[in-house]
Amino acid sequence: xxxxxxxxxxxxxxxxxxxxxxxxxxxxxxxxxxxxxxxxxxxxxxxxxxxxxxxxxxxxxxxxxxxxxxxxxxxxxxxxxxxxxxxxxxxxxxxxxxxxxxxxxxxxxxxxxxxxxxxxxxxxxxxxxxxxxxxxxxxxxxxxxxxxxxxxxxxxxxxxxxxxxxxxxxxxxxxxxxxxxxxxxxxxxxxxxxxxxxxxxxxxxxxxxxxxxxxxxxxxxxxx
Amino acid sequence: xxxxxxxxxxxxxxxxxxxxxxxxxxxxxxxxxxxxxxxxxxxxxxxxxxxxxxxxxxxxxxxxxxxxxxxxxxxxxxxxxxxxxxxxxxxxxxxxxxxxxxxxxxxxxxxxxxxxxxxxxxxxxxxxxxxxxxxxxxxxxxxxxxxxxxxxxxxxxxxxxxxxxxxxxxxxxxxxxxxxxxxxxxxxxxxxxxxxxxxxxxxxxxxxxxxxxxxxxxxxxxxx
Numbered sequence: 001x002x003x004x005x006x007x008x009x010x011x012x013x014x015x016x017x018x019x020x021x022x023x024x025x026x027x028x029x030x031x032x033x034x035x036x037x038x039x040x041x042x043x044x045x046x047x048x049x050x051x052x053x054x055x056x057x058x059x060x061x062x063x064x065x066x067x068x069x070x071x072x073x074x075x076x077x078x079x080x081x082x083x084x085x086x087x088x089x090x091x092x093x094x095x096x097x098x099x100x101x102x103x104x105x106x107x108x109x110x111x112x113x114x115x116x117x118x119x120x121x122x123x124x125x126x127x128x129x130x131x132x133x134x135x136x137x138x139x140x141x142x143x144x145x146x147x148x149x150x151x152x153x154x155x156x157x158x159x160x161x162x163x164x165x166x167x168x169x170x171x172x173x174x175x176x177x178x179x180x181x182x183x184x185x186x187x188x189x190x191x192x193x194x195x196x197x198x199x200x201x202x203x204x205x206x207x208x209x210x211x212x213x214x215x216x217x218x219x220x221x222x223x224x
Numbered sequence: 225x226x227x228x229x230x231x232x233x234x235x236x237x238x239x240x241x242x243x244x245x246x247x248x249x250x251x252x253x254x255x256x257x258x259x260x261x262x263x264x265x266x267x268x269x270x271x272x273x274x275x276x277x278x279x280x281x282x283x284x285x286x287x288x289x290x291x292x293x294x295x296x297x298x299x300x301x302x303x304x305x306x307x308x309x310x311x312x313x314x315x316x317x318x319x320x321x322x323x324x325x326x327x328x329x330x331x332x333x334x335x336x337x338x339x340x341x342x343x344x345x346x347x348x349x350x351x352x353x354x355x356x357x358x359x360x361x362x363x364x365x366x367x368x369x370x371x372x373x374x375x376x377x378x379x380x381x382x383x384x385x386x387x388x389x390x391x392x393x394x395x396x397x398x399x400x401x402x403x404x405x406x407x408x409x410x411x412x413x414x415x416x417x418x419x420x421x422x423x424x425x426x427x428x429x430x431x432x433x434x435x436x437x438x439x440x441x442x443x444x445x446x447x448x
Contacts, residue, residue, distance in 0.1 A: 008386065010391055010393075010395045042379075045394060047374075049391075049392050050373055051345065052392075120275070121274065121275065121345065149270060149274055150270055151266040151269065151270040154270065168275070169234075169273070171232070171234045171235060171237070173238065
């Protein structure tokens with residue numbers, strides 16, 4: 001077809017997305033074809049664009065999200081096989097609970113656990129009260145963004161922890177699934193968010209203890 | 225890791241999804257690798273599971289959705305190149321306006337236009353008032369389902385028509401973009417839905433006339 005004007009006045013990001021695809025194709029060369037990487041970049045962009053409010057950062061966020069997904073996808077291929085347990089937190093909006101849990105687990109695990117988070121219906125941005133409550137603990141979530149739940153990250157995980165969205169998560173054999181019953185932080189006061197944050201922190205500490213204990217135990221086992 | 229119980233009591237659909245992947249891999253053999261097809265099936269399942277309320281039909285819906293997406297993806301490869309103009313309708317929930325527009329365009333175009341629809345934040349199911357209003361016109365939407373907007377269907381389209389969700393749609397050069405300003409049918413009375421349906425029908429008829437006129441004109445042009 002002949003070239004048509006874009007009557008909505010929206011931004012064509014295809015040049016930027018191709019540049020991102022080239023960079024990631026180089027990083028994942030020998031693992032994924034350039035075509036697969038480009039598919040991931042463009043699908044990640046579309047998935048984020050669906051719910052993002054501010055489109056200025058979309059290309060940068062897309063590169064980050066696509067890179068994470070390709071890393072997750074590479075793991076079952078043994079390309080970036082992870083030596084440490086992998087945990088995925090899923091809540092509805094990936095704007096509060098699952099973001100706090102992921103940030104707190106990263107700190108508590110000190111590199112001994114790989115952590116991801118996602119949402120079944122991702123919000124446009126993180127809840128500002130959540131960013132504030134985490135800043136009080138010295139954790140900067142200002143550059144994090146809500147991500148839709150994708151199959152690649154579920155598959156790469158050993159433990160999937162849902163928070164009020166259990167049946168929107170695909171179930172795979174051989175994984176551990178948990179549901180943490182926590183107040184949704186959407187539209188809550190800072191005090192309520194702080195309370196949820198502290199409850200999550202307690203659960204995260206218990207999780208780290210249990211995972212690293214299991215992990216030490218497994219080291220003593222014969223390989224299966 | 226060793227097998228863990230699925231403590232949420234949810235259904236593991238992986239066996240069914242592998243069977244679907246095998247069927248589609250056969251259908252698309254020579255066009256896509258079995259690995260690409262499987263990725264599409266599992267990602268389509270996860271994307272639908274995020275917003276579906278009833279999980280009983282999820283595998284069947286997944287097969288339909290993944291098949292549609294793979295068809296869209298195959299077109300730029302020239303595998304299933306379409307001779308007819310392709311139109312994509314996008315609204316927020318893909319539960320009302322875009323579904324009605326797609327159904328009406330299919331009828332009016334009589335096979336001379338290829339039609340798809342999607343939503344930026346897909347609802348769990350079609351709006352019952354929309355199904356009723358369309359049944360009054362002899363059109364059965366009872367087996368349709370809300371689908372998330374994906375890059376493959378945008379890319380396969382010649383014309384993208386948004387309805388109140390313009391900036392959640394990726395913009396590509398060379399495509400025609402339109403925004404139709406229509407009342408959102410979510411939570412509206414049957415009378416309002418009928419009114420929106422009839423407005424859409426008028427616009428759809430005008431679109432068919434314009435597309436098929438252009439299409440006839442193009443036949444007279446020298447190939448560019």
